[in-house]
Amino acid sequence: MSLYQLQKFLYELNRDSGVQRRYQADLEELLEEYDLSDEEAGALRDGDVGLLYVLGVNGQILMHYAAFLGIEWFDYLQMMRTGIEKHGAVRDGIYAMTGGGESFTAEETNR
Amino acid sequence: MSLVYAGVCSHAPGITGRANLVENTALRDEFYEHLEAMRTDIADAGAEALVVIAAEHFANFFMNNMPAYCIGMSDKYYGPIEDPQWLGIEKRDIPGNADLSRRLTIEVMNTIDVAYAEEWKFDHGIMVPLNFLTPNYDMPIVPVNINCQGPPLTPLPRAWKFGEALRRACDSVDEKIALVATGGISHWPATPDSGKINEPWDRDFLDRLMRHDKAALLDYDDVQTYADAGQGGFEIRTFIAAAAAAGVPGTLQFYTAELPIFAVGCTVAKFDL
Numbered sequence A: 001m002s003l004y005q006l007q008k009f010l011y012e013l014n015r016d017s018g019v020q021r022r023y024q025a026d027l028e029e030l031l032e033e034y035d036l037s038d039e040e041a042g043a044l045r046d047g048d049v050g051l052l053y054v055l056g057v058n059g060q061i062l063m064h065y066a067a068f069l070g071i072e073w074f075d076y077l078q079m080m081r082t083g084i085e086k087h088g089a090v091r092d093g094i095y096a097m098t099g100g101g102e103s104f105t106a107e108e109t110n111r
Numbered sequence B: 001m002s003l004v005y006a007g008v009c010s011h012a013p014g015i016t017g018r019a020n021l022v023e024n025t026a027l028r029d030e031f032y033e034h035l036e037a038m039r040t041d042i043a044d045a046g047a048e049a050l051v052v053i054a055a056e057h058f059a060n061f062f063m064n065n066m067p068a069y070c071i072g073m074s075d076k077y078y079g080p081i082e083d084p085q086w087l088g089i090e091k092r093d094i095p096g097n098a099d100l101s102r103r104l105t106i107e108v109m110n111t112i113d114v115a116y117a118e119e120w121k122f123d124h125g126i127m128v129p130l131n132f133l134t135p136n137y138d139m140p141i142v143p144v145n146i147n148c149q150g151p152p153l154t155p156l157p158r159a160w161k162f163g164e165a166l167r168r169a170c171d172s173v174d175e176k177i178a179l180v181a182t183g184g185i186s187h188w189p190a191t192p193d194s195g196k197i198n199e200p201w202d203r204d205f206l207d208r209l210m211r212h213d214k215a216a217l218l219d220y221d222d223v224q225t226y227a228d229a230g231q232g233g234f235e236i237r238t239f240i241a242a243a244a245a246a247g248v249p250g251t252l253q254f255y256t257a258e259l260p261i262f263a264v265g266c267t268v269a270k271f272d273l
């Protein structure tokens, strides 16, 4: 419902070192500036990439956020798949999963 | 005529950030060699500035105020916004040329209501190509963006007209300009389907691009593109604008769908100016 606000939070976090400092110093105070649902705020508190993906966050925004959190690439892909298993299909946006969750990358399959 | 070089190449964070995870290192290195050849072609053409037509991923523009087209107008840019270790590219300043940008923008404005930006943070969409094309960051960059991320997106015929306007702008200045469009063709980046590539779709698009077949290039609609080529396919706008700017057929120098760890088909091509 407030996907716009959720993505705006992540957009500003991703690009602005000042916002990143505030995120580290006092996440709750930062969250207050955005009109987020409890589910969205909770996903941000937990760094729950899988739920954020299901909520419809644009993959580019989510990918940069995952990098900010220090999440390794294949773990990032798996977190989105796990999010779908747990919460169902992507609810909004243009980054829905099109396959059945299989990997398209030999390097991931061969791990 | 002061457009001295025009080409297209792929961008994706994996191209630099996941280089060490690639299994087919010979193919990876062949791709890098073609990017290096693009660098020398640009240098040999005597280019004094590089216009990069990019499709950024929410580094500067968001749905609060989304321009269909924007040109950077600063003497200095900054990037990457991403974690440098993740991207494999250190954060740094990148030179621009505000005066050149202003002259280009004024000319483009005669036919296109382009936005301009006096600050601009580059993401992987520009930083990855620059990592190969201007590794010493010694050439002024003019960043240009076409919104390919936040629909509604500009229609393809408008992207063509924007490319033509850019060409007129390049030809109106004294500096020798190189122009490179970066994008993906079909890809599903940053999703669990990352690495999925529709190679026949890519090759058909590249055939249209290299033949300079305007009617065929503009004969895509976003619903079908989304189905066949993913949300990443929306980035064909940058390649189409480059073709319009070049105004001539081109030569496909490299394409592979066999580096899925990069999450995009890897393309290097130049227009035969």
Ligand SMILES: [Fe+2]
Pocket: B011, B055, B057, B125, B183, B184, B235
């Ligand atoms: Fe992209």
